[in-house]
Amino acid sequence: MDYLRNFFVNLARSWTAWIGGFLPDWGVNLVNYLVVGIILVLMPVIATLTLTWMERKVIGRIQNRIGPNRVGPWGIFQAFADAVKMLIKEDIVPSGADKPVFNLAPILIAGAAALLWAVVPFGRGMIGQNLNIGALYVVAVGSITTIAVIMAGWSSNNKFALLGAFRVVAQLLSYEIPMVLSIATVVLVTGTMRMGDIVERQVAPFIVVLPVAFITYLLAAAAETGRAPFDLLEADSEIVAGYFVEYSGLKFGWFYIAEYGNLFAIAAITTTLFLGGWRGPFVSVAPALGPFYFVIKSVAVIFVLMWIRGTWPRFRIDQMLAFAWKVLVPASLANLLWSAIVLQIGRQPEQLGPTIVQMILLLVGNVAILAVTGLLLGRAARRYAAQHGWAGA
Amino acid sequence: MTAETIATAQATAAASHPYNEVVPGAVLEATKTGLVVSPDRIVELARYLRDEQGYDYCSMVTSIDWPQYFEVVYYLYGAATPKDALVLRVRLTDKANPVMPSLTSVWRGADFQEREVYDLMGVRFEGHPNLRRILLWEGFEGHPLRKDYKEPYFEEESKPFKSRHPDGAHQWAEDRVPWKDNVSYPVGWDPDLWRSPEVQYRRIMGVDEATGNGDGLRTERILVNMGPQHPSTHGVFRMVIAVEGENVVGLEPEMGYLHRCHEKIGERNTYIMNIAFTDRLDYVSSMSNNLGYVLAVEKLMGLQVPERAEYIRVIMAELTRIISHLIAVGFLFNDLGAYFTPALYGMRERELILDLFEAAAGSRMMCNYMRFGGVMADLPAGWVERARNLVWNRLPKVMEDFENLLSGNEIFQSRTHGVGVLTAAEAINYSMSGPMLRASGVPYDVRRAEPYSIYDRFEFDVCSRPEGDVWARFRVRMDEIYQSLRILKQALDGLPEGPIMPPGKKQYQVRVPAGEAYARIEGPKGELGFFVVSDGKPNPYRYHVRAPTFINLTSLEKMTLGHKIADAVVILGAVDIVLGEVDR
Numbered sequence: 001m002d003y004l005r006n007f008f009v010n011l012a013r014s015w016t017a018w019i020g021g022f023l024p025d026w027g028v029n030l031v032n033y034l035v036v037g038i039i040l041v042l043m044p045v046i047a048t049l050t051l052t053w054m055e056r057k058v059i060g061r062i063q064n065r066i067g068p069n070r071v072g073p074w075g076i077f078q079a080f081a082d083a084v085k086m087l088i089k090e091d092i093v094p095s096g097a098d099k100p101v102f103n104l105a106p107i108l109i110a111g112a113a114a115l116l117w118a119v120v121p122f123g124r125g126m127i128g129q130n131l132n133i134g135a136l137y138v139v140a141v142g143s144i145t146t147i148a149v150i151m152a153g154w155s156s157n158n159k160f161a162l163l164g165a166f167r168v169v170a171q172l173l174s175y176e177i178p179m180v181l182s183i184a185t186v187v188l189v190t191g192t193m194r195m196g197d198i199v200e201r202q203v204a205p206f207i208v209v210l211p212v213a214f215i216t217y218l219l220a221a222a223a224e225t226g227r228a229p230f231d232l233l234e235a236d237s238e239i240v241a242g243y244f245v246e247y248s249g250l251k252f253g254w255f256y257i258a259e260y261g262n263l264f265a266i267a268a269i270t271t272t273l274f275l276g277g278w279r280g281p282f283v284s285v286a287p288a289l290g291p292f293y294f295v296i297k298s299v300a301v302i303f304v305l306m307w308i309r310g311t312w313p314r315f316r317i318d319q320m321l322a323f324a325w326k327v328l329v330p331a332s333l334a335n336l337l338w339s340a341i342v343l344q345i346g347r348q349p350e351q352l353g354p355t356i357v358q359m360i361l362l363l364v365g366n367v368a369i370l371a372v373t374g375l376l377l378g379r380a381a382r383r384y385a386a387q388h389g390w391a392g393a
Numbered sequence: 394m395t396a397e398t399i400a401t402a403q404a405t406a407a408a409s410h411p412y413n414e415v416v417p418g419a420v421l422e423a424t425k426t427g428l429v430v431s432p433d434r435i436v437e438l439a440r441y442l443r444d445e446q447g448y449d450y451c452s453m454v455t456s457i458d459w460p461q462y463f464e465v466v467y468y469l470y471g472a473a474t475p476k477d478a479l480v481l482r483v484r485l486t487d488k489a490n491p492v493m494p495s496l497t498s499v500w501r502g503a504d505f506q507e508r509e510v511y512d513l514m515g516v517r518f519e520g521h522p523n524l525r526r527i528l529l530w531e532g533f534e535g536h537p538l539r540k541d542y543k544e545p546y547f548e549e550e551s552k553p554f555k556s557r558h559p560d561g562a563h564q565w566a567e568d569r570v571p572w573k574d575n576v577s578y579p580v581g582w583d584p585d586l587w588r589s590p591e592v593q594y595r596r597i598m599g600v601d602e603a604t605g606n607g608d609g610l611r612t613e614r615i616l617v618n619m620g621p622q623h624p625s626t627h628g629v630f631r632m633v634i635a636v637e638g639e640n641v642v643g644l645e646p647e648m649g650y651l652h653r654c655h656e657k658i659g660e661r662n663t664y665i666m667n668i669a670f671t672d673r674l675d676y677v678s679s680m681s682n683n684l685g686y687v688l689a690v691e692k693l694m695g696l697q698v699p700e701r702a703e704y705i706r707v708i709m710a711e712l713t714r715i716i717s718h719l720i721a722v723g724f725l726f727n728d729l730g731a732y733f734t735p736a737l738y739g740m741r742e743r744e745l746i747l748d749l750f751e752a753a754a755g756s757r758m759m760c761n762y763m764r765f766g767g768v769m770a771d772l773p774a775g776w777v778e779r780a781r782n783l784v785w786n787r788l789p790k791v792m793e794d795f796e797n798l799l800s801g802n803e804i805f806q807s808r809t810h811g812v813g814v815l816t817a818a819e820a821i822n823y824s825m826s827g828p829m830l831r832a833s834g835v836p837y838d839v840r841r842a843e844p845y846s847i848y849d850r851f852e853f854d855v856c857s858r859p860e861g862d863v864w865a866r867f868r869v870r871m872d873e874i875y876q877s878l879r880i881l882k883q884a885l886d887g888l889p890e891g892p893i894m895p896p897g898k899k900q901y902q903v904r905v906p907a908g909e910a911y912a913r914i915e916g917p918k919g920e921l922g923f924f925v926v927s928d929g930k931p932n933p934y935r936y937h938v939r940a941p942t943f944i945n946l947t948s949l950e951k952m953t954l955g956h957k958i959a960d961a962v963v964i965l966g967a968v969d970i971v972l973g974e975v976d977r
Contacts (some may be wrong), residue, residue: 063737159617163958166638228732229804238730238959240624313804314730316959317639385810 007288008126040117044110044261049079051260054299055306062310086256089249096157097246105155106247106254109148113261115141120268121196123278123290134195135183138269139176142224145262146172152255153243164242167232167317171223174321175230178328179220182213185336186273188343189354189362199277206274209359212335212366214274216328218301221266223320225259228309232317267301268294275301331373338365415441426909427466427480432493435483439467439499447471448479449821450837451500453911453922454507455937456514458540462486463516465493467503468911468922468939472821472835475842478911485516495521502824505947513538513656528649528976534579537657544657551932552661614642617958621650625728625962628972632949632961639957644950648943651976659936664690664765664903667936671923672759674938675974678717680709680750681916683763688845689912689923690765693905701891702767703847705753707884708780709762710846710914711877712750715788716743717917718828718870718877721969725867726799728966729808735799742791745783752776765903767894777885784881792874800871809864813952813964816861823948826941827919828873829968831857832865839915846914850887851880866967902931909935918942918969940977942970 012032020028053068053076060067068075093102119134121127131137146168153165187193189210190201207214223230234242244255271277275297278290315323342361343354354362410420410428419434430438442448450472457464467481485491495518496503507518508527515536518524526533535542548556557564620631629650635643655674659667671686672679684706691698698706723739747757752773754762762769799805815825820833830837836857840848856872858865907929913922919941926935945968953961 059732059734063734064741065737159615162615163617163636163639228730231730232959238625238962309732310734311798312731313726313802313808314959315804316808316957318957319807 006286008123008291009287041114043117043264044113044257047264048257048260049083051263051302052079052082052256054302055309058303058306059310062307083253086253087250089252091249091251092246094157094246098155098157101151101155102246103251105148105152106251106258108151109145109258110254110261112141112144112148113258113265115144116262116265116269119195120265121199121272121277122294124196124200124283124287126278126291127196130194130196133193135187135193135198135273138195139180139183142179143172143176145224145258148258149243152247156243156246158246160239160241160245161243163239164234164245167239168243170317170321171226171230171232174324175220175223175328178216178324178332179224181329181332181336182210182217182220183273185210185213185332185339188336188339195272199272199279202276202279204359205276205279209354209362210274210335210339210366211363212331212369214270215370216332216335217273218270218304219328220324221270222305222308223324225262225266227263227305229312229314230320231309231314232320263302263305264298267298267305270301271297327373327377331369334369335366338362338369412438412441415445424482427482430481430483432483432485435481436494436496436499439481439496442469442479443499446479447474447476449473451496451502451824452478452826452913452920453924453937453939454496454503454510455924455935455939456510456516456538457926457935458514458538460540461488463488463491463514465510465516466924467496468924470842472830472837473817475837477843491516492519493517494519495524497521500824501822502944502947505944506824509943512536513654515539526649528652530649532578532582534582537654542657544654550661551930552663552666619961620647625966627724627966627970628975630965630970630972630975632965634953634958634961636958639959641953641956641958641961644953644961646946646949648946648972649976651972653977655938655977656936660933662933663901663931664905664933665901667933668763669759669761671938672761673973674940674977675717675916675918675921675942675971676758677720677971678713678917679758679760680713680762681717681914681921683760684710684846685912685914685916685921686923686925687763687765688914689910689925690903690905692910692912693908693925693927694765694903695906696766697895698767698846699892699895700889701771702893704884704888705768705772705893706763706846707848707851708881708888709750709753709760709768711880711884712746712780714877714917715874716746717969718874719743721828721870721918721967722795722799722867725863725963725966725969726805728962729805735795738791738794742788745787749776749780749783752779764894767892771893777888780881781885784878784885788874788878792871792878795871800868806864808960808963809867809967810860810862812863812956812960813967814860814862815948815952819948819951820861823951824944825919825948826945827916828866828869829919829945829948831855832869833861834859839913839920843913845912848880851883853877853880863963863967870969905929905933913939916941918971918974919945938974938977940974942968943975943977946970946975 016028016032019031023031056078057067057075068078071077071081093099116138118129119127119131119137121130149168149172150165153161153163153168156162186198186206189206190198192198192201219230222228226232226234232238232242234244239245244252247255271294277297278294280289280293283289283293339362342358342365345358345361410423412420412428416434416438419430419438420428421431422429448469448471450470451467452470453466453468455466457466463485465483465485467483469479469481470476483493485493493516495507497507497518498520504521504523505527507521508524510516511518511521511524512526512528513536525531529537537544548554614635614637617634617636618631619634620626621629623631626632631647631650633645633647634641655670659670662670668683668686671682674682719739719742720736723736726735727733750760750762751757753776754760754769815823815829815833817834820830820835825833826837834857836855838855839845840853841855853876854872856869856876858868905925905927907927909924909926911922911924913920915921920939921941922939924935924937924939925933928934949965949968952964956964
């Protein structure tokens with residue numbers, strides 16, 4: 001029972017002890033790094049195989065359909081069938097394509113999706129590398145996606161792909177800012193950039209302390225990964241598939257894997273930053289529960305994103321940029337400023353994480369920011385509608 | 394007598410016509426089926442009719458190939474203040490080189506229709522801004538609607554072809570005529586050397602203008618082909634778009650990928666064969682197509698339709714309108730990027746209505762239900778109860794859901810307000826019809842302006858919105874569903890017992906007296922007109938369809954310029970085209 005209570009850590013210990021029996025210390029480290037590395041690199045693939053099925057089922061239900069139900073029980077092997085199909089498809093490179101760049105783009109984008117997993121804490125101590133600049137790393141690795149997408153769009157020699165790449169530049173650059181600002185708020189409040197420590201210091205999930213930061217991060221992250229309603233870079237009804245329109249077979253598959261890997265990754269990071277990560281009831285008694293809580297919370301976030309995809313229409317590019325610069329950036333700046341002020345009030349030395357009073361003050365400030373933003377938006381919408389003589393806007 | 398002396402003789406006969414006092418020598422003859430107008434004075438007369446007489450709406454342009462001359466026919470109505478039809482007929486006696494001035498400067502709505510006449514009949518319109526082939530491609534030899542045109546695999550002038558049944562067995566024409574034997578190209582035309590004519594897009598590409606935005610930065614437009622294979626062109630429609638960044642600076646619709654020369658086949662068919670053939674026009678609303686066609690032929694035959702059949706026709710037509718609008722609204726959201734959800738909810742209700750169609754007509758989509766003088770079969774037992782349940786209980790609830798989930802969506806509102814605006818005057822001038830016209834603030838509905846069937850008995854409102862944007866088009870369609878439900882309630886309540894066909898034996902070969910008739914109905918997508926000319930034979934001499942979505946596309950360029958690419962898709966979605974009808 002004790003073994004089960006901290007199952008994953010104990011499993012790792014037994015494993016290390018076992019291979020330590022016949023390997024030198026450096027060998028043990030090498031093997032352990034390799035095993036963890038392979039698990040983390042496989043995360044996007046695992047995410048794709050599970051999340052495509054989940055997305056198709058969820059959206060099927062939203063759309064009053066059954067969804068996949070032919071391959072395996074409840075269609076759970078549908079994703080494998082799709083993967084096989086993708087593997088055996090012909091690999092087509094357009095004749096006018098810039099071949100090295102064209103081939104590099106899917107590798108880069110899938111690589112970026114895998115790299116994100118290095119700093120995600122699945123449970124106490126269960127983290128690939130508890131980097132001291134973890135939050136910064138998340139932002140930096142996320143930007144690699146941008147470059148890969150531009151590479152794909154530019155090298156395809158396709159006008160739709162190029163238009164998709166244009167949009168990517170505009171969209172990802174603008175949404176990077178509110179995303180960084182909302183992560184910075186969390187970093188400020190917890191006083192650390194280590195992803196593992198951010199969870200440790202989240203006594204109450206930050207979603208109830210910093211709702212503005214949570215909403216901003218979720219929206220910006222959805223935009224970063226091109227999820228609805230910000231899926232302009234691959235808007236199928238406008239520019240067909242956007243930047244990866246010319247890809248086929250396994251290269252297309254890598255984009256697919258990157259998309260779902262990123263989806264899971266942003267859900268995981270949202271969970272880490274705002275939903276208390278692996279924290280939950282009885283985790284102190286049985287740390288092995290941590291990963292389960294973590295996955296459940298992540299899946300809940302993913303479900304919300306799928307729900308949005310299944311129900312909302314898409315923004316237009318100008319509206320989307322306006323939304324980022326005129327709404328998200330000011331709101332998250334105000335939030336950052338308020339957090340900085342609150343944390344200076346009654347600050348004790350050696351303080352780890354915010355005190356109760358500070359948390360209440362933060363929440364009050366956040367609610368005020370939300371209210372003011374909503375008020376201003378509503379007023380602007382009414383004024384705009386009145387100017388143009390529209391009713392019911 | 395030469396052509397000139399004929400003209401002078403007619404001129405003296407019709408000199409007393411009131412229009413001749415304003416535009417001397419314009420009206421050559423006032424016939425039962427319209428005014429015969431001199432091609433030299435028609436532009437003047439048209440401008441006078443538009444500005445002074447209130448004939449602001451050029452509903453239909455078509456042409457007839459008579460043995461002595463080509464006749465181009467313009468059907469004019471008043472849209473701002475409803476007026477009865479005025480028909481202008483231009484007779485072009487020079488059959489080798491028929492030329493007449495274009496009326497696009499008066500009614501922009503004549504643009505595509507004149508191009509169609511040029512394409513299919515070979516009448517050239519001087520002064521037309523873009524007189525190119527519209528439905529056929531540049532390598533097509535001949536003008537198919539001319540009576541001397543023989544298509545590949547030509548067998549006989551009219552169906553049923555006796556050559557298909559040599560020994561009582563059926564034989565495919567394609568098996569007997571080897572491929573390519575009678576496909577011909579224009580002189581000096583080599584299909585292998587044919588390249589997409591870039592030159593035709595010079596206008597939208599602005600290559601003749603200086604490029605650059607003034608600050609020394611050289612910019613370049615790129616030409617994007619939206620379609621014919623594109624997820625949101627609703628079929629094989631192609632929008633050639635010139636873009637600067639995200640902004641649309643030029644647009645040219647290209648169509649005809651689904652062209653099958655419906656009208657030529659219609660002339661080969663017997664009258665009754667065409668009923669089934671009209672199903673294939675706008676395949677979403679086959680019942681309405683049937684209705685329009687049988688009304689036109691009934692006008693010629695002078696048939697009286699039994700009461701019950703009239704009610705059934707109205708019920709079917711209104712159910713069709715609901716289907717069409719549900720699909721239009723659902724797929725508008727698809728174009729906006731809502732990932733099929735509203736479309737599938739619309740489809741679900743459509744299935745229920747299609748069940749009703751299947752029960753009555755035996756077919757879900759290609760209903761082939763109306764007949765000259767009535768309908769094909771009576772409603773089966775229990776049909777009315779199912780329809781009542783749908784109309785009174787199910788559909789109002791569904792509409793409530795649609796209102797709650799769709800109309801109030803912030804993103805939807807911000808995407809559609811102020812997008813693709815057409816003012817009332819523009820909408821009329823561009824011959825918009827149906828929801829497109831009403832969304833621009835013109836409360837013009839054929840069911841009210843010129844009631845057909847028994848629409849004068851029902852209470853309903855003509856839905857119209859002043860904004861003229863995509864939002865208004867959405868709103869008008871939603872409101873029309875409520876009005877259709879209102880009509881359906883009255884029709885289902887008033888449905889009498891009785892025969893569904895006029896007395897007499899059922900005929901396969903109907904006798905249609907010589908003459909011409911134009912029947913127009915308020916189809917779900919706009920004014921759907923059928924123009925039938927009979928010479929007393931078993932096949933129509935001329936059969937023309939006024940396809941509402943084809944003509945609604947005339948204003949696509951006007952609506953789209955200056956918007957973003959994403960808006961172009963939405964504006965096209967709000968036109969609600971069906972390619973079966975556009976390309977015919």
